[in-house]
Amino acid sequence: MNSHTNGVFRASVAGKCTSSCVGGIGRLLRRAPPVGGMTDDHALYAVSPLDGRYSGRTDALAPYVSEAALMRARVEVEAEYVLALADLDAVPLELVGDERTALRDAYKTFDAADADLVKRIETEGALGHAATNHDVKAVEYFLREHAPARAHSWIHFGLTSEDVNNLAYRLLVDGAITAVLTPELRGLRDDLVSFAHDYADLPMLARTHGQPATPTTFGKEMAVYAARLGRALARITDAVDGLTGKLAGASGTWAAHTAAFPDVDWRSFAARFVDSLGLAYAEPTTQVNPCDDLTAVFDAVAGANGVLEDLAVDAWLYVSQRYLGQDAADGETGSSTMPHKVNPIDFENAEGNLAKANSDLGFLGDSLTTSRLQRDLSDSTVKRNIGAAFAHCLLAYRKLGDGLDAVTPNEAVLREDLRANPEVIGEAVQTILRREGHDDAYERVKALTRGERVSLDDFKELFASLDIDADTRDELLALTPERYVGVAADIARDA
Template sequence: MTDRGPLSAVSPLDGRYARYTEPLVPYASEKALMRARVEVEARYLLALADLDATPLDLDSEERDAVTAAHEEFDDGDADLVKRIETEGARGYSATNHDVKAVEYFLREHAPERAHSWIHFGLTSEDVNNLAYRLLLKPAVEAVLLPELREVRDSLVAFAHEHADTPMLARTHGQPATPTTFGKEMAVYASRLGRLVARIDAAAAGIAGKLAGASGTYAAHHVAYPDVDWRAFSREFVEDLGIEHAEPTTQVNPCDDLAAVFDALRGANDVLLDLDRDIWRYVSDGYLGQETTEGETGSSTMPHKVNPIDFENSEGNLSKANSDLVFLADYLTTSRLQRDLSDSTVKRNVGSAFAYCLLGYSKLRRGLGEIEPNPVAMREELEAHPELIGEAVQTILRREGHGDAYERVKALTRGRHVTLDDFHELFADLDVPDDVRAELEALAPETYLGVAADLARDA
């Protein structure tokens, strides 16, 4: 058998980037899915034992053994579940069915009289939809959101520290009204903050179903028609920390998951925008990057310090978004009451989250290694005196000059101008001396509006 270490991995997520994606292993691995399925089956068995209508009774020692099946689930247990599924074990023939293998595994932890009650009235999708949600919710809340909050906090720190650092703004790629570096970081911090709240809300709204083969509780109802199975299902699902979904087909409509995927995609779009802007600021010399001893920037150009973290983040977030859009579109559809195509697709949720995590980690690292260059920013502002044109024509409008825009346009459009050119214009204007002084005091590096206040409010 060939080596199965990181260097033999088919996917870079488990190979080159394994050290970055490791935090998702408890939520996105095959072992994690097995454990979550065992948890659903075990807690369901205990819930049935608590139901007055059923004759099942488990003593405290038996209940502890059932609970331990998922709370103490380890590599050996995962291997046993896989062997029951693929080759047979412990007296069971190969099931070729992952959920049935979990059912047989749980029999190893429950008394024989309880075996008929394991998976009672359930379809595999009852177990799977809950298991995936038991994993997806904490993957978002405990892994992805903290990374996003770290990125946001870094942006807030930049906003506050560089609230007053003037910088050339560009609209349509052309020099435009000046801004400050802090204010631009505040924009991203604010956008990301809103998306973090949206992701948090979407994760809180994850909902699960437990309603049988066609979503009608038919098997449960035929066995015990006097039990309020809808109330039982709601209580059971909510006890898992998940909202209850009803009505459903056999499939739990994945609108809840699609909301999470879409919220993550929205945050990724903001960060992609940031990656590209930071890349340009590095290219323009507005931002310097820390160098690492022994690190190679280029195999042939020794002088280079490339913005590789931002480029890596951009690539991984783009891949993540492609996967998230696909998942949201695919998982919200099913032929009639059930088809199985979603089963294999759901196994890629972890990959989408892993590309998100890679993008966030690389971006956070990149932000920790850049430093604004106020001198370079100021020099470029001073090289573009035409930027005060907006201020000039606005003041002249205030003073009643109906041709203000046209006069400034004639002076500046498509031409290289200096502050002296503006001052010659001011000398010819029919304006009070205090207004002329106001105009002559204008400079690109001070024409910043309330940018600093906006940055400090981040």
């Protein structure tokens, strides 16, 4: 460190640094070594919070959205393709039991050491191969280590990288949603159903346009979210079931395959192969598999996220109104300056991550459905961000679940708020009076209540002035905000 830098540092510590020394401090910070004892792979050094602060909540996705997962899926596609070729009578390749097992073991037992080897083949060179600087070619060379020499020329035979990649990504997207995201969403739906059943009869003031409105029950409001999320789950399932796979060569014409084996029905072969992977066969295509199917998946997930973002915001508002009470964890700090606070941080975190997830999912859908002419490679880097979008989803689902687990409806506050807003029975009053033939019913109630604070006694005075029979007057006098909930409880119990 030269004398000038030392001087700048001392001046800043003494509180005497002027604007002229700010650049020097910036250079110091940029050159700062890692904190003692920490290495670059420490979570606190992660560029993304998904792999740093929140890694413990997103690691369930690693088997489906990590770089190693993509490698493994590519190995699976390449291995199964060679095995499918060997089953064709026209192809002079026979693979016996142990050889078939070895090829499948290449992906079934794929581990961190294998992923590291694939990466070294790509970036440094290994196993006698120079660095490929091509991730799919590195997988091809890796798979040769698990196949007899006579099979080497048939690995990746006639394929373009997109034939492998489009299948691999869809296998991973299917797995990530089916094994990780969907169970989390079902858990949230089940939580909402439990709320609906447990609080089916608990009356609550509704608010439309933010103003007191016809009462409901807390359970019925949760039933609405449970139903919405259930429909969103169905859309996700349908979209995942609609994932497609392409296997048709460099321009989608099977040109190389047909040149080598003109008598083979390659279109039928491809359809059978793609189906064997659990995907629907896509034809016709260019070099790429058009990503309309992936966009449908992203849209469906974004739809579920929209429901949950709405829920997170409403839950936050219920907390702010004291309709929901929160459990306070021992030792937890709600505010760095206000000791009394228990902040709805899980709902806030969920809201932020759902918004981020949907921004990413929208970008993915917009980007991946376009490709210049036969293909450009902008999709390669974009698809690597599918995992980040899904991770924000997962983080949000788990945070929202934590928030729901920590809240309980505050019955006393709910009933107090209802009693403080008796004007909400005005709708019932004017509707009953309409039934009895009073064509000015709406106007009479409006004159009493619009923009005014009224009491049940004010309504009693109105009822006394009306030309109605005794039964109707008794019916009106029996109205209270707490009892004016229609069939809300039945709706909640049917959730």
